[in-house]
Every structure is written in C-alpha cells, then in structure tokens.
Amino acid sequence: MENKIVAKNLNLWYGEKQALKNIDLDIKEKSITAFIGPSGCGKSTFLKTLNRMNDYVDNIRIEGDVILDGENIYADGVDTTILRKKVGMVFQQPNPFPMTIYDNVAYGPRIHGIKDRKTLDKIVEESLKDAALYDEVKDRLHTNALGLSGGQQQRLCIARCLAVEPEVILLDEPTSALDPISTLKIEELLMELKAKYTIAIVTHNMQQASRIADYTAFFLIGEMIEYGKTDDLFSRPQDERTENYITGRFG
Amino acid sequence: MANNSGDKELVRSANMRSIYDKKRRVSDTILNGLIHLSTGFALTIVLVILGYIAFRGVPELDFGYFINQTSILKNTVGILPNIINTLYMIVLTLLIAVPIGVGGAIYLNEYADGGRFVDLVSFTTEVLSGIPSIVYGLFGYLFFGIFMGLSYSILTGALTLAIMVLPLISRNTQVALDNVPNSYREAALGIGSTKWYMIRTVLLPSAIPGILTGIILAMGRVVAESAALIFTAGAVAKLPSSFFGHITTSGATLTIQLYFEMAKGNFDIAFVIAVVLMVIVLTLNFLARWISMRFDVNRIK
Ligand SMILES: Nc1ncnc2c1ncn2[C@@H]1O[C@H](COP(=O)(O)OP(=O)(O)OP(=O)(O)O)[C@@H](O)[C@H]1O
Ligand SMILES: [Mg+2]
Numbered sequence: 001m002e003n004k005i006v007a008k009n010l011n012l013w014y015g016e017k018q019a020l021k022n023i024d025l026d027i028k029e030k031s032i033t034a035f036i037g038p039s040g041c042g043k044s045t046f047l048k049t050l051n052r053m054n055d056y057v058d059n060i061r062i063e064g065d066v067i068l069d070g071e072n073i074y075a076d077g078v079d080t081t082i083l084r085k086k087v088g089m090v091f092q093q094p095n096p097f098p099m100t101i102y103d104n105v106a107y108g109p110r111i112h113g114i115k116d117r118k119t120l121d122k123i124v125e126e127s128l129k130d131a132a133l134y135d136e137v138k139d140r141l142h143t144n145a146l147g148l149s150g151g152q153q154q155r156l157c158i159a160r161c162l163a164v165e166p167e168v169i170l171l172d173e174p175t176s177a178l179d180p181i182s183t184l185k186i187e188e189l190l191m192e193l194k195a196k197y198t199i200a201i202v203t204h205n206m207q208q209a210s211r212i213a214d215y216t217a218f219f220l221i222g223e224m225i226e227y228g229k230t231d232d233l234f235s236r237p238q239d240e241r242t243e244n245y246i247t248g249r250f251g
Numbered sequence: 252m253a254n255n256s257g258d259k260e261l262v263r264s265a266n267m268r269s270i271y272d273k274k275r276r277v278s279d280t281i282l283n284g285l286i287h288l289s290t291g292f293a294l295t296i297v298l299v300i301l302g303y304i305a306f307r308g309v310p311e312l313d314f315g316y317f318i319n320q321t322s323i324l325k326n327t328v329g330i331l332p333n334i335i336n337t338l339y340m341i342v343l344t345l346l347i348a349v350p351i352g353v354g355g356a357i358y359l360n361e362y363a364d365g366g367r368f369v370d371l372v373s374f375t376t377e378v379l380s381g382i383p384s385i386v387y388g389l390f391g392y393l394f395f396g397i398f399m400g401l402s403y404s405i406l407t408g409a410l411t412l413a414i415m416v417l418p419l420i421s422r423n424t425q426v427a428l429d430n431v432p433n434s435y436r437e438a439a440l441g442i443g444s445t446k447w448y449m450i451r452t453v454l455l456p457s458a459i460p461g462i463l464t465g466i467i468l469a470m471g472r473v474v475a476e477s478a479a480l481i482f483t484a485g486a487v488a489k490l491p492s493s494f495f496g497h498i499t500t501s502g503a504t505l506t507i508q509l510y511f512e513m514a515k516g517n518f519d520i521a522f523v524i525a526v527v528l529m530v531i532v533l534t535l536n537f538l539a540r541w542i543s544m545r546f547d548v549n550r551i552k
Contacts, residue, residue, distance in 0.1 A: 053437065053440065053441060056436075056440070058364055080443070081444070082443070083443075084440070084442060085442070088441065088443075089441040091441070095437065095438045097435060097439070098435075098457060098548040098549045099548070107442065108444075111445075111448055146549065161441075164443060
C-alpha cells in the first residue's frame with residue numbers, strides 16, 4: 001500500500017518539555033492505523049501534528065517533517081485551511097456547534113464556498129448517511145444539535161468531518177465517552193469508511209485497536225516504541241515494553 | 252500521628268450516624284439569618300426609593316412635558332429635547348465604543364498571544380474603570396472640547412463617555428469569549444475554518460448574550476451619567492434643527508437637566524425626569540436579562 005502520510009524524525013517540545021522524540025512513522029493509504037500507549041505518552045500530540053492543530057499552542061516547537069502525498073505540511077506557505085480540508089479531525093469529546101444538525105454538517109462545505117441549497121442538502125444527507133446517523137435524525141435536521149445524545153453527537157461530528165470530503169480522518173479517542181453500542185456503531189462505521197478514507201485513530205482500548213486497525217503503533221513517554229501490522233504487534237510484539245503494555249503489566 | 256488517629260475517630264463516628272440525623276449547625280442558622288436580613292434590607296431600600304420617586308413624580312406626569320421644550324416665549328415647559336439628546340448620546344457613544352471595545356476584546360482574546368501586552372491592556376482597563384467620572388469629564392473637556400475644538404457638543408460628550416464605557420464593553424466581551432468552550436474553536440479550525448470565519452460563525456453567536464449584556468450596561472451608564480457630561484456635552488435644551496448637525500451642538504441629557512432643575516429648585520419637573528430615568532433604567536435591565544436568555548445558542552429550546 002501507498003504511504004499517505006510520512007512523519008520523519010519528528011520532535012516536539014512544549015516549552016522546555018519534549019513531548020515527541022524522533023518519531024518516524026508511515027500511515028498507509030485507505031487503512032486504519034491505531035496509536036496506543038499510556039496516558040500522557042504523546043498520542044494526541046502526535047495526531048495533532050498531522051494536521052497542524054498544534055499551531056495554536058503557545059511556546060510549542062516542532063522539528064522534523066510531516067509529508068502528505070509528497071508535500072511537507074510544515075513548509076512555508078502551506079494553507080492550513082486546505083490542509084485541514086484534506087486531513088480532518090474528530091476529537092475525544094463530541095463537540096458539535098450550538099447550531100442545528102443541518103448547519104453543523106453544512107459548516108465545512110460552507111467554509112469552502114458551497115452556498116447552493118440543493119448541493120448542501122445533498123452533502124448533509126450523504127454525510128449523515130455515511131456516519132450512520134441519518135435515520136435517527138432525518139426528522140429533526142433543523143433542531144439544535146446539542147439535544148442529541150453523546151453517541152449521536154459523536155457521529156454528527158464524524159459526519160461534519162466527512163462533509164468536507166477529507167482524504168484523511170484523524171480521530172482522538174472518539175469512543176471514550178460512549179456506551180458499548182454506540183462504540184460498536186462507530187467501529188463498524190470506521191471499517192466501512194476505510195474503503196474511501198485513510199484513518200488514524202488514538203485509542204486506549206486495545207480490543208478496539210485489534211478489532212479495527214490494520215496497523216498499530218505503540219507510544220511510550222514521547223517515543224514510538226513499536227509499529228507494525230496490528231496482528232503482528234499484538235501476537236508477536238518485538239519489544240518487551242510493548243509486550244508488557246498489551247498484556248496489562250503496566251500503563 | 253495522634254492528630255491523624257483523632258481524625259480517623261471523627262470519620263468513624265460520622266459513619267455511625269444515621270443519614271437522618273441531620274445536625275443543626277448554629278453557624279449555618281446565623282449565616283442564613285444574616286443573608287436574609289441583608290437581602291431584605293437591600294430590597295426595602297430599592298422599593299422605598301422607587302416608591303418615593305413614583306409618589307412624587309407620577310402625579311406630575313403630564314403629556315405636555317414629553318412633546319415640548321422649555322421656552323419662555325411660548326410659555327411651555329418640556330423635556331423632549333433632553334429625551335432626544337439622551338438618545339443621541341446613547342447611540343453616538345455606542346457607535347464609537349462598541350466597535351473598539353468588542354473588536355479590541357476579540358483581538359486580545361483570540362489573536363494576541365498572551366504575555367505582557369495582554370496583561371498590560373487588562374491592567375489599564377481595570378484602572379480605567381476605577382477612575383471617577385468627573386475626571387473623564389475634565390479630560391474630555393480639555394482634550395475633545397478645547398484641544399480638538401469640538402467645544403460643548405453631544406459629540407464631545409459621546410467621545411468622553413465612549414472612553415468611559417469602553418472597559419465595560421471590552422471586559423464583558425472578553426468574559427463572554429472566555430466562556431465559549433475551546434472545543435468549538437478546535438472543531439471549527441479542525442475542518443479548515445480560518446480564524447476569522449470561526450470567530451464570526453461560532454464564537455460571536457455563542458458570546459452574543461454576554462456582549463449584549465455589556466452593551467446594555469454601557470447604555471445604563473450613559474443614561475445615568477452627569478459628572479462627565481456637564482463640561483463636555485453642555486447645558487442647552489433645544490430641539491434639533493438638523494439631524495446630523497445636532498451632534499455638534501451643545502445638548503443636555505435628561506440626567507443633566509435633572510441636575511439643573513434641582514439646582515433651580517424646580518422639584519416637580521425634577522421628579523418627572525427622575526421617573527422617566529427610572530423607567531429607562533429598569534427597561535434596560537429587563538432587556539439585558541431577556542436578551543441573554545433569548546439569544547443563548549447554547550440553550551436547547
Ligand atoms: N498544550 C500543552 N502544553 C504543555 N504540555 C502539554 C500540552 N499538551 C500536552 N502536553 C503534555 O505533553 C504530553 C503528551 O500529551 P498528550 O495529550 O499528547 O498525551 P496522550 O498520549 O494523548 O494522553 P491521553 O491518553 O491521556 O490523552 C503530556 O505530558 C502532556 O502533559
Ligand atoms: Mg490524548
């Protein structure tokens with residue numbers, strides 16, 4: 001498979017504190033890559049470097065390259081608007097805007113200049129269908145999205161992300177606030193979406209990683225310890241620290 | 252360690268009590284009493300003042316006051332010019348102060364990257380809001396009136412008041428922006444919104460109740476102000492002869508007129524003005540409440 005994103009020798013500091021150390025990692029196209037590791041090891045930080053959501057953090061310093069389809073996203077003159085249209089992000093806590101369901105999904109397309117009502121209607125419907133939410137909300141598209149349940153809100157956030165037709169979707173523990181059924185729905189959804197999209201997901205749930213991910217990377221205190229096919233990593237970990245973590249001996 | 256085991260003892264004895272053994276705490280009772288007492292006291296004062304003004308002012312209310320200006324030639328007495336001047340003063344002050352106050356707050360909160368500059372501005376804002384209004388009057392008179400040559404005029408008054416209410420507006424806007432969850436910002440930026448688009452479509456709608464509250468409080472200050480206006484907006488109570496030209500003429504607001512009438516011993520008309528001012532201030536307060544509820548996008552209807 002082709003590499004969609006390549007991180008090369010990536011180092012990141014929050015002030016004096018180094019949060020990522022020499023990360024080298026390829027994310028393969030049209031597959032699911034999971035990042036696992038104990039709390040505070042830098043998974044979210046790494047995920048955010050992939051679409052430059054770290055730009056707004058004070059006192060941050062980033063060295064190294066992140067290459068998307070052969071182009072360095074940290075090069076001068078990169079338009080983050082276009083970058084984030086290609087590389088969308090879904091956050092740990094569902095964060096719909098305080099607007100109607102429809103306006104939430106239409107938000108992204110509107111940024112990128114789509115105004116035609118019919119086109120928007122179509123995008124909203126398709127995105128909600130792709131996010132397996134359409135049937136539950138089709139009669140209340142014009143009510144406030146904050147009235148949805150947590151699981152529905154998270155699927156709405158996924159729909160909002162899909163609506164801009166990204167190429168890569170980054171998800172930061174998207175199911176950690178959800179019940180098992182909503183979690184399974186989102187997992188199924190991701191499995192379907194990988195036919196069209198490249199997906200990178202942070203998760204604390206190792207069953208989840210082994211269920212859905214094609215590749216898994218294990219992080220520990222800012223370093224990437226091990227990376228490989230999910231089955232290999234879980235059944236034949238090369239590094240003792242990985243083995244300790246996945247067998248629950250620490251972390 | 253003796254202390255520690257004593258604590259454990261306390262915890263254990265607390266565990267042995269039934270949850271129905273509600274303990275009466277004397278301090279709670281006293282505090283409760285004090286709170287009720289002071290609330291009652293404050294309420295009584297407000298009611299007495301409102302009642303007295305209504306008692307003295309309402310019988311004097313005469314429709315003629317609201318459609319006339321005071322004129323010796325025509326032998327009429329009225330406060331219509333003052334009402335108009337007050338409206339001019341509110342609108343003009345807000346036209347100057349709102350763009351600067353709201354814009355500045357947006358810049359400080361969303362663009363400036365923290366640090367000394369923001370601290371300095373916040374400190375200055377706090378200092379500004381503590382200055383007695385007569386000092387603003389002095390400054391406005393000398394700077395806008397004399398130095399800039401605007402002399403006594405509604406514009407001079409409005410510029411002075413704009414500086415005075417600026418902290419109120421920017422402070423409220425900043426607090427309102429602070430209260431917008433960061434997750435909204437992340438969500439918008441994360442799908443490729445520019446900062447300004449995010450501010451326009453997500454932040455401002457969420458913050459609008461707080462911003463409007465600040466604006467209405469500022470209107471209240473404008474309506475109530477006298478010290479900063481006497482030497483800036485002046486004392487004339489004439490109907491406008493031209494819509495825009497009126498801005499550059501001297502004009503006394505209701506509050507200033509009240510001051511003059513009191514000084515002349517015309518208590519009847521003074522109480523009429525007081526009633527009008529009370530109605531305006533109360534209306535503004537209710538408006539503020541209504542607006543912050545009505546426009547709250549985070550409330551699920
Ligand atoms: N904005 C920030 N400023 C300073 N330090 C930060 C910031 N964000 C994260 N860190 C630090 O960087 C390290 C990595 O944080 P990160 O959020 O990436 O961890 P994580 O692996 O996602 O953890 P979790 O599983 O708990 O979400 C932590 O030590 C954290 O305290
Ligand atoms: Mg995290």
